[in-house]
Amino acid sequence: MKLLVTGGAGYIGGIVATLLLEAGHDVTVLDDLSTGHRDGVPAGAAFHQGAITDAADVLDPSFDAVLHFAAKSLVSESVRRPELYWRTNVCGTLALLEAMRAAEVRRIVFSSTAATYGAPDTTPITEDVPPVPTNPYGASKLAVDAMLTSEAQAYDLAAVSLRYFNVAGAYGDHGERHDPETHLIPNLLAVAAGERPAAQVFGTDYPTRDGTAVRDYLHVVDLADAHLRALTAATPGRHLICNLGTGTGSTVREVLTAVREVTGHEVPVEESPRRTGDPPTLVASHDRATAELGWKPRRDLTAMVADAWSYRRRHAGNGSEGPGTPGAPGTPGAPGAPGTHGGSTR
Numbered sequence: 001m002k003l004l005v006t007g008g009a010g011y012i013g014g015i016v017a018t019l020l021l022e023a024g025h026d027v028t029v030l031d032d033l034s035t036g037h038r039d040g041v042p043a044g045a046a047f048h049q050g051a052i053t054d055a056a057d058v059l060d061p062s063f064d065a066v067l068h069f070a071a072k073s074l075v076s077e078s079v080r081r082p083e084l085y086w087r088t089n090v091c092g093t094l095a096l097l098e099a100m101r102a103a104e105v106r107r108i109v110f111s112s113t114a115a116t117y118g119a120p121d122t123t124p125i126t127e128d129v130p131p132v133p134t135n136p137y138g139a140s141k142l143a144v145d146a147m148l149t150s151e152a153q154a155y156d157l158a159a160v161s162l163r164y165f166n167v168a169g170a171y172g173d174h175g176e177r178h179d180p181e182t183h184l185i186p187n188l189l190a191v192a193a194g195e196r197p198a199a200q201v202f203g204t205d206y207p208t209r210d211g212t213a214v215r216d217y218l219h220v221v222d223l224a225d226a227h228l229r230a231l232t233a234a235t236p237g238r239h240l241i242c243n244l245g246t247g248t249g250s251t252v253r254e255v256l257t258a259v260r261e262v263t264g265h266e267v268p269v270e271e272s273p274r275r276t277g278d279p280p281t282l283v284a285s286h287d288r289a290t291a292e293l294g295w296k297p298r299r300d301l302t303a304m305v306a307d308a309w310s311y312r313r314r315h316a317g318n319g320s321e322g323p324g325t326p327g328a329p330g331t332p333g334a335p336g337a338p339g340t341h342g343g344s345t346r
């Protein structure tokens with residue numbers, strides 16, 4: 001298939017584009033490089049530097065589908081500057097859908113997020129849980145899901161939204177290099193690498209198996225596999241929404257233990273009180289993704305940490321990581337949110 005990947009210079013988009021090429025597809029990347037990296041575009045992909053609103057300059061009837069990753073994705077920034085999220089995530093996607101309609105490209109896989117759910121009490125979270133986002137980032141992604149539903153009904157669009165929780169790991173020369181870094185695993189690895197003195201853990205008295213918060217971590221390669229499967233599962237006139245996660249999750253202490261075992265470093269921590277609004281547990285059910293896509297997660301927490309650590313060591317000293325934030329958050333994302341879109345969650 002001939003495919004357009006928006007945001008294909010970023011962490012997740014770049015890895016999906018790489019695996020699409022390896023599967024024999026013809027890939028074009030559209031990215032404005034505001035947070036992505038030019039060297040994140042895999043060799044073999046055509047590249048157009050531009051915003052989502054420039055999609056009409058790239059798309060034509062020869063394309064078979066779009067995989068849409070381009071978005072603003074920091075929860076805290078969305079609270080401070082919500083207009084950026086409405087403009088990029090909502091207005092940008094609307095422009096993309098209009099360009100698709102004009103070019104008669106009628107298949108899309110959308111990178112959605114668990115932040116659409118807010119902080120539900122249900123565990124594991126299914127797609128039937130009412131979405132109640134607690135920040136503009138989650139609300140902007142939910143608005144796009146509503147757009148896709150109406151577009152499928154009105155114009156026979158084949159659409160799949162994949163709502164994922166906390167993404168980790170690496171693939172080859174592609175790994176996390178956010179600036180700032182807000183995700184737990186790369187921040188813990190920064191401590192192991194000696195770049196920070198200690199990691200900060202928020203909350204050790206949650207009603208969980210070891211007192212720390214539980215979050216659902218998914219290997220980025222498993223995530224990419226779901227996108228490839230969604231391309232073939234997309235059905236004209238239908239908008240399918242699937243959660244992606246392990247169904248179990250890991251505590252902060254379990255992630256810390258995995259980092260210590262993989263790296264061989266102690267990784268000192270500083271314990272702090274809970275942050276207001278952080279739920280004890282956020283875990284996804286993947287039953288629908290298994291039934292509809294034939295997908296299951298295959299790589300465990302140790303593999304995520306090992307691949308991320310290997311990536312970091314190979315790219316040490318060449319700018320593979322941004323300066324990040326001091327200390328590692330005990331739970332990913334902002335208070336009350338399951339994570340962030342390109343990272344812990346997409």
